[in-house]
Each structure stands twice: as C-alpha cells, then as structure tokens.
Amino acid sequence: MLSLSRWRQTRILLIGASAMGMDSSMDKDIGCETTRKRRHVTVVGAGIVGINCALQAVKSGHVVVVLDREAPGQGCSFGNAGLIARSSFVPLSSPRILAEVPKWLLDPLGPLAIRWTYLPRLIPWLVRFVRAGNLKQVHQTAAALQTLTDPSVELYQQLAKEAGVGSLVRASDYIYVFETKKAFAKAAFDMELREQLGVRVERLRGGEVRDLEPTLADHFKFAYRLLDHGFTVDPEGLVKSLADHFRRLGGDIRRCEVKDAEFGPRDVTALITDDGRLETDVVVLAAGAYSGPLARTFGVTVPLDTERGYHVTLPDPGVMPKRPVMSGERKFLVTPMAMGLRFAGTVEFGGVVAPANYARARALLALGGHMFPGIRTDGYSEWMGLRPTLPDSLPVIGSSPKFDNVIFAFGHQHIGLTAAPKTAQIIAELIDGRTPNVDIRPFRPNRF
Ligand SMILES: Cc1cc2nc3c(=O)[nH]c(=O)nc-3n(C[C@H](O)[C@H](O)[C@H](O)COP(=O)(O)OP(=O)(O)OC[C@H]3O[C@@H](n4cnc5c(N)ncnc54)[C@H](O)[C@@H]3O)c2cc1C
Structure with missing residues (x-):
C-alpha cells in the first residue's frame, strides 16, 4: 500500500x-x-x-x-527528435499549414494522416484547430509559446551539468533544407515570424547548403539556418x-x-x-x-488529442550530419544521436489506443536515403509516440x-x-x- x-x-x-x-x-x-x-x-x-x-x-x-x-x-519522451527547439513557437495551425493539408492527406505515408475510423471523434478538435489558424491568433500563440521555448537551451545546459550529464546536451544551429525554390519561399512566413521575435535566421542557396552540411544530397539547394538552438543526443x-x-x-x-x-x-x-x-x-x-x-x-x-509521431534510428548509418536537419518539404527531422542517426516526425491522428502503423516509420527510411546518399539502414529500430496536443x-x-x-x-x-x-x-x-x-x-x- x-x-x-x-x-x-x-x-x-x-x-x-x-x-x-x-x-x-x-x-x-x-x-x-x-x-x-x-x-x-x-x-x-x-x-x-x-x-x-x-x-x-x-x-x-x-x-x-x-x-x-x-x-x-x-x-512520448522516449523517442522524440531531441531538438531543443528554441524557435519552434510558430503554432501548428496557420494559414500556410492549412493550405498544405489537402495535398498531404492524399499520401497515406506522407507528413499527415488521419485514421478515418477516428475522424468522427476528431471533428470537433479539427474545427477548433482550423479556427485557431487566423493570423491574429497565430501571432498571439507564437508570443505565448516563445515564453516557454526561449530559455530552453540555457536551462538544459544547466540542468544536464547539475545532473552530471553535460555531454547529453549540445548547443547547435539547426537547418531547414529544401529541394525546390517554391517550398523554400512558402516557408518564408514562418521564418519571418521567427525573426520578428528575435531569432537569428540565415538564408543559404546552392553550394552554401552543402558547404555547411556536406553530408546532404546535391538536390537540397535551399536552406534556412536557425542559430542558437540545441539538441540532446539521447532523449530517453x-x-x-x-x-x-x-x-x-x-x-x-x-x-x-x-x-x-x-x-x-x-x-x-x-x-x-x-x-x-x-x-x-x-x-x-x-x-x-x-x-x-x-x-x-x-x-x-x-479538448486534448494526440498527434502520433514515428521514428527510425539507424545504429550504423555511415553518415552523420553535424546538426539537426529538417526536411522542409517532407516535415521530418534528422538528428545525430549517441545511439545512431534518428529520423523522426510525421503526424497521424488516430487516438491513443489504435496500434502503431510502422509503415509510416519505414517510409522515413526511404526519405533518409534520398537526403543522405549512401546511408546504411541495417539494424534500424522503429517507434511510435503520442504527442499531447490541444487544438490551439x-x-x-x-x-x-x-x-x-x-x-x-x-x-x-x-x-x-x-x-x-x-x-x-x-x-x-x-x-x-x-x-x-x-x-x-x-x-x-x-x-x-
Ligand atoms: C516523433 C516525435 C518527435 C518529437 N520531437 C521533438 C523534438 O525534437 N523536440 C521537442 O521539444 N519535442 C519533440 N517531440 C514532442 C515531445 O516528445 C513531447 O511533447 C513530450 O515528450 C511530452 O512529454 P510529457 O512528459 O508531457 O509526456 P510523456 O513523455 O508521454 O509522459 C507522460 C507519462 O505519464 C504517464 N501516465 C499517463 N497516465 C498515467 C496514469 N494514469 N498514471 C500514471 N502514469 C500515467 C505515462 O506512462 C508517461 O510516462 C516529439 C514527439 C514525437 C512523437
């Protein structure tokens, strides 16, 4: 007792x-x-x-x-992408994201999926989510979230040091990479909002992208580099x-x-x-x-629901980027970790009970090969976690x-x-x- x-x-x-x-x-x-x-x-x-x-x-x-x-x-804290995302205060519901949703839903293994049997329960949440995507609220939400995200890197460095595990937390930049100019241009709204709230953002084109991160495939020709971030090499x-x-x-x-x-x-x-x-x-x-x-x-x-996310971790990838890399088009994050290279992301609405659909995790393997030529995927592990999310x-x-x-x-x-x-x-x-x-x-x- x-x-x-x-x-x-x-x-x-x-x-x-x-x-x-x-x-x-x-x-x-x-x-x-x-x-x-x-x-x-x-x-x-x-x-x-x-x-x-x-x-x-x-x-x-x-x-x-x-x-x-x-x-x-x-x-959920077991398998996240490990990014200490100081500037990830732009809300999920915004005019730009809402415009992308129909296209994403056409690909069952794409960045966003809905288990259709779950849709009736999700509709009230979705209605609130769409309503929250107006410009005024986007700015208010970003400012509120920034109060939580802004001190994160320094706080973790201090906490990890106190706990005797300073090497688990690294200060770093982080890059959003794009294959097309069109997608790069569409992300400008998010980046400008970050800059308005004090985040340092650099724009890279052509060879500048590979000069910064030589592990990337040639077809990534555009990038935003966000300074003053951090990551953990082992979230669990x-x-x-x-x-x-x-x-x-x-x-x-x-x-x-x-x-x-x-x-x-x-x-x-x-x-x-x-x-x-x-x-x-x-x-x-x-x-x-x-x-x-x-x-x-x-x-x-x-109205709490969950955005189910997936990861694959490659124990011996043969390629290790120096910093977290976000695919601007496909919306997954790649993080160099102590146990290997982790590809994490995607959103699936399906509630807390439905079994995982690991095909969504394995889809990240193919995308990884497209991003980092020559990558080895042998012995990969896969995982699903439940992000707790309110519609605003x-x-x-x-x-x-x-x-x-x-x-x-x-x-x-x-x-x-x-x-x-x-x-x-x-x-x-x-x-x-x-x-x-x-x-x-x-x-x-x-x-x-
Ligand atoms: C693929 C993916 C990538 C992500 N990447 C990042 C990232 O890079 N950076 C970032 O900041 N965030 C990231 N996140 C989000 C982050 O992982 C979550 O927001 C965070 O883990 C939530 O932490 P939590 O403590 O609230 O929940 P959890 O880690 O889920 O902990 C909740 C705990 O409550 C326990 N519990 C529940 N009910 C009961 C009960 N009745 N009695 C006893 N115990 C109970 C559970 O067992 C669980 O251990 C990512 C998430 C996913 C899925």
Missing part, C-alpha cells in the same frame, strides 16, 4: 533556504529569506515534463513523489538522468497507475492508484497524451478552477522536450503560491 498518512503529520514545515540544494533567490522573490511551506507534492507522469516539474519542486524544498505506470521516459537518457538527479535530491519515483482521487470541498486530498491510496497536499498532472480523463476528474474538460497549439499550464491544490502541466505537442524546463519553473512558482514571471493566461486550463 502507498498510504502515506504519516506525511500529513509533517505536512507544513518551515524550512531553511538551503534545504535540498534550493536556490535562495526564490525566497527573496517572496520577500521572505528564511521560511516557506514545505508541501507534499505528487506529480503524475514521469515523462520529460513531469520529471522537470518534480525536479524543480524538490529543489524548492518540497517533498515530492512521481507516480508513473512505467519507468521514467518511456512515453536525458529523462532518466534528470530522474536520477531528482532521486539524489531526495525525490521518490513509484510505479503505479493513477485511477481516481478523493476530494475535500476545494481540494484533492488523496490519489487512488492501482497500488493503493496516496495522501497529498498538491497534485501536478503531467500525464502527457493521457491527461484528458484525469483533468476531467480534477475539474476541467479540455498551447499547453495547459495552471491551477484547476475547481480544486485549489491541483496544477496542470500537459499538452506540449511537438515541443514538450523544449518547453519542459520553463514549464517546470512556472509549476514550482504556482506550488509556492508565487506569481510566475511570465504571463500564463494563454495556457489557462478553462480557456475552452
């Missing part, structure tokens, strides 16, 4: 600023140098978002337990290393599935799991694509409107790795009752 009733005896302690290696500047923020409420925080979900939230909370001096039915980093390893660091700071991680909760008038008093009951002061819901039903239990209904491309970050001690941190779509550390700082501020230093109103749980 997980019953931790003895926790409640010590629920509110006054602790010193140096406890658990916390940052004493946080106490200065609330004008209180020496005291703060120590709370029992339960984080649901040991993906990159949950583990980052747990780590920040334990560093703030709280008693933190993470619950997950699997080991850390086995969900990064989650596990941060989880180990969290444990070393006194955090606890348990394997169980959260099924339900017990409630007081304005708070959740305990979580019910398949391994017993756990009393808690604060709940942080970071269960990725599975967060919808639990969010409903905790007082809010959100914004995550849900904030307190439950119904239960004061429940905080949401899910729905980070294509940028969950990138946005996790800043999300975690916000969650730590909310746990402490402080006002986050960025505007979190765009992420509010009851916006739908």
Whole structure:
C-alpha cells in the first residue's frame, strides 16, 4: 500500500533556504529569506515534463513523489527528435499549414494522416484547430509559446551539468533544407515570424547548403539556418538522468497507475492508484497524451488529442550530419544521436489506443536515403509516440478552477522536450503560491 498518512503529520514545515540544494533567490522573490511551506507534492507522469516539474519542486524544498505506470521516459519522451527547439513557437495551425493539408492527406505515408475510423471523434478538435489558424491568433500563440521555448537551451545546459550529464546536451544551429525554390519561399512566413521575435535566421542557396552540411544530397539547394538552438543526443537518457538527479535530491519515483482521487470541498486530498491510496497536499498532472480523463476528474474538460509521431534510428548509418536537419518539404527531422542517426516526425491522428502503423516509420527510411546518399539502414529500430496536443497549439499550464491544490502541466505537442524546463519553473512558482514571471493566461486550463 502507498498510504502515506504519516506525511500529513509533517505536512507544513518551515524550512531553511538551503534545504535540498534550493536556490535562495526564490525566497527573496517572496520577500521572505528564511521560511516557506514545505508541501507534499505528487506529480503524475514521469515523462520529460513531469520529471522537470518534480525536479524543480524538490529543489524548492518540497517533498515530492512521481507516480508513473512505467519507468521514467518511456512515453512520448522516449523517442522524440531531441531538438531543443528554441524557435519552434510558430503554432501548428496557420494559414500556410492549412493550405498544405489537402495535398498531404492524399499520401497515406506522407507528413499527415488521419485514421478515418477516428475522424468522427476528431471533428470537433479539427474545427477548433482550423479556427485557431487566423493570423491574429497565430501571432498571439507564437508570443505565448516563445515564453516557454526561449530559455530552453540555457536551462538544459544547466540542468544536464547539475545532473552530471553535460555531454547529453549540445548547443547547435539547426537547418531547414529544401529541394525546390517554391517550398523554400512558402516557408518564408514562418521564418519571418521567427525573426520578428528575435531569432537569428540565415538564408543559404546552392553550394552554401552543402558547404555547411556536406553530408546532404546535391538536390537540397535551399536552406534556412536557425542559430542558437540545441539538441540532446539521447532523449530517453536525458529523462532518466534528470530522474536520477531528482532521486539524489531526495525525490521518490513509484510505479503505479493513477485511477481516481478523493476530494475535500476545494481540494484533492488523496490519489487512488492501482497500488493503493496516496495522501497529498498538491497534485501536478503531467500525464502527457493521457491527461484528458484525469483533468476531467480534477475539474476541467479540455479538448486534448494526440498527434502520433514515428521514428527510425539507424545504429550504423555511415553518415552523420553535424546538426539537426529538417526536411522542409517532407516535415521530418534528422538528428545525430549517441545511439545512431534518428529520423523522426510525421503526424497521424488516430487516438491513443489504435496500434502503431510502422509503415509510416519505414517510409522515413526511404526519405533518409534520398537526403543522405549512401546511408546504411541495417539494424534500424522503429517507434511510435503520442504527442499531447490541444487544438490551439498551447499547453495547459495552471491551477484547476475547481480544486485549489491541483496544477496542470500537459499538452506540449511537438515541443514538450523544449518547453519542459520553463514549464517546470512556472509549476514550482504556482506550488509556492508565487506569481510566475511570465504571463500564463494563454495556457489557462478553462480557456475552452
Ligand atoms: C516523433 C516525435 C518527435 C518529437 N520531437 C521533438 C523534438 O525534437 N523536440 C521537442 O521539444 N519535442 C519533440 N517531440 C514532442 C515531445 O516528445 C513531447 O511533447 C513530450 O515528450 C511530452 O512529454 P510529457 O512528459 O508531457 O509526456 P510523456 O513523455 O508521454 O509522459 C507522460 C507519462 O505519464 C504517464 N501516465 C499517463 N497516465 C498515467 C496514469 N494514469 N498514471 C500514471 N502514469 C500515467 C505515462 O506512462 C508517461 O510516462 C516529439 C514527439 C514525437 C512523437
């Protein structure tokens, strides 16, 4: 049994600023140098978002337990493309993307697919998605997402160093490559929006592309080079290393599935799991694509769906680009990693239950050969992951409107790795009752 009733005896302690290696500047923020409420925080979900939230909370001096039915980093955070995508704040729904959708849907193994049996359930989500694609909202969403993505590279460099795994995170540029001038020109809107928000973008043509990245095939004649990005060479390893660091700071991680909760008038008093009951002061819901039903239990209904994505990883490709490379036409990302060369991307709507269609992953193999001549694919591994996505491309970050001690941190779509550390700082501020230093109103749980 997980019953931790003895926790409640010590629920509110006054602790010193140096406890658990916390940052004493946080106490200065609330004008209180020496005291703060120590709370029992339960984080649901040991993906990159949950583990980052747990780590920040334990560093703030709280008693933190993470619950997950699997080991850390086995969900969507296992197999992503590893890009610390500082400038990926352009929302998924935009006039340009919506114009491409009909063409993409004609190719069953192309960048976008819908399982047609799932379409009736998806239609309300799609309607909201299309509505969010107007120019005014695109600019507002980009500005909101940038508050999460902008500090990502520095935050990860610092976190990885603290965790003793600095080599897992690399600062880098990243390139979008194109075969046709037409596709290159169509991407100009996204790139100009990035530049308006301060991102440094270079335009490369002809031989300049291959001079920068000689592994690419000759037919890639156009590229945008985005500076000041980063990547991890091992997304699963990064989650596990941060989880180990969290444990070393006194955090606890348990394997169980959260099924339900017990409630007081304005708070959740305990979580019910398949391994017993756990009393808690604060709940942080970071269960990725599975967060919808639990969010409903905790007082809010959100139109969360999943964009299923795929990867193949080649252990001995014989070709290793120096930096992450995005195919501008086919919308997949290639990242040099510790375990090989990873091709990741594509979007498939089909819900959380349907089995994977690995033909979509294998389609990336052929595209890889087209991009990097002579590439070896022997021994490749394939994977499918569930991106948690709201139709307005914004995550849900904030307190439950119904239960004061429940905080949401899910729905980070294509940028969950990138946005996790800043999300975690916000969650730590909310746990402490402080006002986050960025505007979190765009992420509010009851916006739908
Ligand atoms: C192909 C692909 C490429 C991507 N590339 C990038 C990239 O380059 N850069 C980037 O920033 N992002 C990328 N992403 C997105 C990123 O991987 C996700 O946004 C991120 O992993 C989501 O993290 P999470 O912690 O919210 O969810 P998850 O990693 O899925 O973690 C959620 C956890 O909650 C647990 N859980 C769920 N329900 C319960 C329950 N009831 N009880 C207990 N545990 C529960 C699950 O077991 C899981 O471990 C990519 C995604 C895909 C699919």
